[in-house]
Amino acid sequence: MIVEKVSKNDQWEDYFIKSKSSNKEYIITIDLLEGTVSCDCEDFKYRKENLRFGGVRLSDKANHCKHIKKILEIRDDLD
Numbered sequence: 001m002i003v004e005k006v007s008k009n010d011q012w013e014d015y016f017i018k019s020k021s022s023n024k025e026y027i028i029t030i031d032l033l034e035g036t037v038s039c040d041c042e043d044f045k046y047r048k049e050n051l052r053f054g055g056v057r058l059s060d061k062a063n064h065c066k067h068i069k070k071i072l073e074i075r076d077d078l079d
């Protein structure tokens with residue numbers, strides 16, 4: 001997977017992931033005020049804990065798709 005940090009401010013961080021195998025691209029958004037995260041992949045869309053704005057809590061690891069897991073793993077190294 002290719003990961004890029006797209007934008008960041010006091011309220012949110014956006015990341016862009018491109019899968020090498022499928023050639024698909026996904027955007028992952030972390031809402032720092034709410035403490036939630038979301039991804040626009042199919043896998044994430046059908047996860048049951050989706051909140052009002054389409055995210056799940058950062059601590060809710062069982063409902064993170066593989067893209068979110070990857071971002072949370074490496075986000076400290078991307079600056």
Ligand SMILES: [Zn+2]
Pocket residue numbers: 026039040041042043044065066067068
């Ligand atoms: Zn995803």
